[in-house]
Amino acid sequence: MKNPFLPEKIKILEVIPxxxxxxxxxxxxxxxxxxxxxxxxxxxxxxxAPISVSDFEDGKLCVTIRKVGRxxxxxxxxxxxxxxxxxxxxxxxxxxxxxxxxxxKVIAGGTGLAPVKKLIKTFAGSDSVSSLEVLLxxxxxxxxxxxxxxxxxxxxxxxxxxVDKADDNWEGNxxxxxxxxxxxxxxxxxxxxxxxxxxxxxxxxxxAELLLLxxxxxxxxxxxxxxxxxxxxxxxxxxxxxxYVCLEGPVFKxxxxxxxxx
Amino acid sequence: MxxxxxxxxxxxxxxxxxxxxxxxxxxxxxxxxxLADTDRITYKEVRCLGDLELNRKSYFSPKEIFYPVRETLFxxxxxxxxxxxxxxxxxxxxxxxxxxxxxxxxxAIFLKNGPLEDFYYKRRRDKVRFxxxxxxxxxxxxxxxxxxxxxxxxxxxxxxxxxxxxxDVKSPEFEPYFAGLAQKPFEVRFIEKNSKEVRLPGVADIxxxxxxxxxxxxxxxxxxxxxxxxxSCITCSCFTMQDVSLGAENQMGERRRIWAGCHVNGFxxxxxxxxxxxxxxxxxxxxxxxxxxxxYLRFGKHQCVGCGRCDDVCPQYISFAxxxxxxxxxxxxx
Ligand SMILES: Cc1cc2nc3c(=O)[nH]c(=O)nc-3n(C[C@H](O)[C@H](O)[C@H](O)COP(=O)(O)OP(=O)(O)OC[C@H]3O[C@@H](n4cnc5c(N)ncnc54)[C@H](O)[C@@H]3O)c2cc1C
Ligand code: SF4
Ligand code: SF4
Ligand code: FES
Numbered sequence: 235m236k237n238p239f240l241p242e243k244i245k246i247l248e249v250i251p252x253x254x255x256x257x258x259x260x261x262x263x264x265x266x267x268x269x270x271x272x273x274x275x276x277x278x279x280x281x282x283a284p285i286s287v288s289d290f291e292d293g294k295l296c297v298t299i300r301k302v303g304r305x306x307x308x309x310x311x312x313x314x315x316x317x318x319x320x321x322x323x324x325x326x327x328x329x330x331x332x333x334x335x336x337x338x339k340v341i342a343g344g345t346g347l348a349p350v351k352k353l354i355k356t357f358a359g360s361d362s363v364s365s366l367e368v369l370l371x372x373x374x375x376x377x378x379x380x381x382x383x384x385x386x387x388x389x390x391x392x393x394x395x396x397v398d399k400a401d402d403n404w405e406g407n408x409x410x411x412x413x414x415x416x417x418x419x420x421x422x423x424x425x426x427x428x429x430x431x432x433x434x435x436x437x438x439x440x441x442a443e444l445l446l447l448x449x450x451x452x453x454x455x456x457x458x459x460x461x462x463x464x465x466x467x468x469x470x471x472x473x474x475x476x477x478y479v480c481l482e483g484p485v486f487k488x489x490x491x492x493x494x495x496x
Numbered sequence: 497m498x499x500x501x502x503x504x505x506x507x508x509x510x511x512x513x514x515x516x517x518x519x520x521x522x523x524x525x526x527x528x529x530x531l532a533d534t535d536r537i538t539y540k541e542v543r544c545l546g547d548l549e550l551n552r553k554s555y556f557s558p559k560e561i562f563y564p565v566r567e568t569l570f571x572x573x574x575x576x577x578x579x580x581x582x583x584x585x586x587x588x589x590x591x592x593x594x595x596x597x598x599x600x601x602x603x604a605i606f607l608k609n610g611p612l613e614d615f616y617y618k619r620r621r622d623k624v625r626f627x628x629x630x631x632x633x634x635x636x637x638x639x640x641x642x643x644x645x646x647x648x649x650x651x652x653x654x655x656x657x658x659x660x661x662x663x664d665v666k667s668p669e670f671e672p673y674f675a676g677l678a679q680k681p682f683e684v685r686f687i688e689k690n691s692k693e694v695r696l697p698g699v700a701d702i703x704x705x706x707x708x709x710x711x712x713x714x715x716x717x718x719x720x721x722x723x724x725x726x727x728s729c730i731t732c733s734c735f736t737m738q739d740v741s742l743g744a745e746n747q748m749g750e751r752r753r754i755w756a757g758c759h760v761n762g763f764x765x766x767x768x769x770x771x772x773x774x775x776x777x778x779x780x781x782x783x784x785x786x787x788x789x790x791x792y793l794r795f796g797k798h799q800c801v802g803c804g805r806c807d808d809v810c811p812q813y814i815s816f817a818x819x820x821x822x823x824x825x826x827x828x829x830x
Contacts, residue, residue: 235613235615235618235619236615237616238612238613239569239615239616239751240570241577243575276739276751278739278747278749278751279741279742279743279744279747279748279749282739282751300767303767317575433768434770460766461765461766463737463753463756464737466610467605468605468609468617468733468735469734469735469736469737469753470605470733470734470735470756470758471734471763471764473786475790476790476791476794480610481609493704495707496772496773496778496782
């Protein structure tokens, strides 16, 4: 009998500081995986937590981790050549076929960018979507993740970037992400599909605004965050209504997500 | 095949059974109760008929026999993981129909929810055999009939206890133990009416506005989030992972899981200071909906089996049976 709780030992190849509290780890982890899926990462003795895949290529896989507690503190003490433990991937992830031919809008707040980074990269350079617009919001300029890539997206016109607050040195957009939704080209309602990822409060306001802008709830996707202990439908922490976020999610159509009452 | 045993014959049967099985049943913990000079009935290893407490309901369910309150999943050392072995003996449990049905509800989560089976649950559960205690009268707080959990076919041996003991031996595994004893046809009976009855709301009558209804507010004021209703419940299965470090240098430590409960603080907290269901009334709603609504949507039967233990153990005298009736009343009003 296979034991799904046993993690694999994985080597850290590189650590890229994104902000003072968010680091990207490049891992020697070669698994078939989709954006939006997650791994249960752990450090022996420090704990285990769900962490989204942010990128993958050539047998390497990236995760971007925010230092918030016991496990993530322990992870921050690790460097290239060290090992961590992983099991997964878990969850449904984004299905690229859902977005074929769409006017795709990706709206990401803060660390919500991590689970859709690879998806943005894929669609930015492909004609499988009809068009792509990305709207990114961070608290301050210091909180911006993947600086080089984000700047390139902004320069090429794919992305709009805004920060909630900044000092006078910041020349870009300011204000909450919701304020920029009306700038999105939502004219072809039938073809327009939106992905919304970020903290719960951001998802709440952005989806409400999109509905007001007449985007159909079947054309909005969200990625939900819940406490997770197992990732495989056993521990019960992630259950909402009749759905388990680790099994049927974390990616849900909004029409489905709004039916799930906490 | 049916058999009749004297009490002495039953004791020698139990003695032989213990050579190959660890045998558990409801038994008295003298002075184990919450109040002075009160007993507590719990599941313990039993050696003879006299150890079995057949007239009072157990405070805790038998689930901890094969789903321990705290279980080491594996140990880490220098990057290697080792799983602890478990006792090779099989487990025989004396229990009532509601609890067998409750274990069927646990099986669904651990073995059928999602594509993966729970290794730790399965390896213990595979060893479990059911000795059904015939139950035709129930106890004051039981409502198994309302929950359609009063009958079961999932037993290995069914027993009627009296001056003589009657046994219906269904599983061939146990026939050898009864060979040579007096044969007597016996078919176990099940309770048909409890003193307590609940009215279940129709699944289609549960609508989103019920989630917002003010009936839940009362529980915010009364529930103290002690989690006893979860720990005593035969069908509550949730757990939390916990790592224990035994030395940072070579990453020595162990990963455990411990029971968790949706009524207890922190159950649904996530990073960033956000938590779902902060109000205890919301937790009562979450539990209630799982027990009598959304588990049904996934598995086609209700999770709650009406054992009534949650009502027996709540220090705040919150009645889950009463709550189900309130939900029904509100659902019917509209
Ligand atoms: C599907 C999914 C994908 C995710 N992807 C990512 C990702 O890509 N990157 C990422 O960084 N995170 C991600 N997360 C979140 C991540 O799993 C959590 O941040 C995780 O809790 C971190 O574990 P920890 O042990 O470091 O934190 P914990 O120690 O569990 O702390 C978590 C939170 O609880 C608080 N806390 C801790 N101890 C206490 C206490 N004693 N009392 C009160 N509060 C306390 C902390 O302040 C913190 O806010 C994801 C979560 C999900 C569900
Ligand atoms: S919810 Fe209460 S009555 Fe139902 S199975 Fe659990 S403890 Fe028994
Ligand atoms: S036993 Fe009663 S007080 Fe304790 S958590 Fe359950 S409902 Fe709340
Ligand atoms: S994370 Fe354990 S059930 Fe979903």
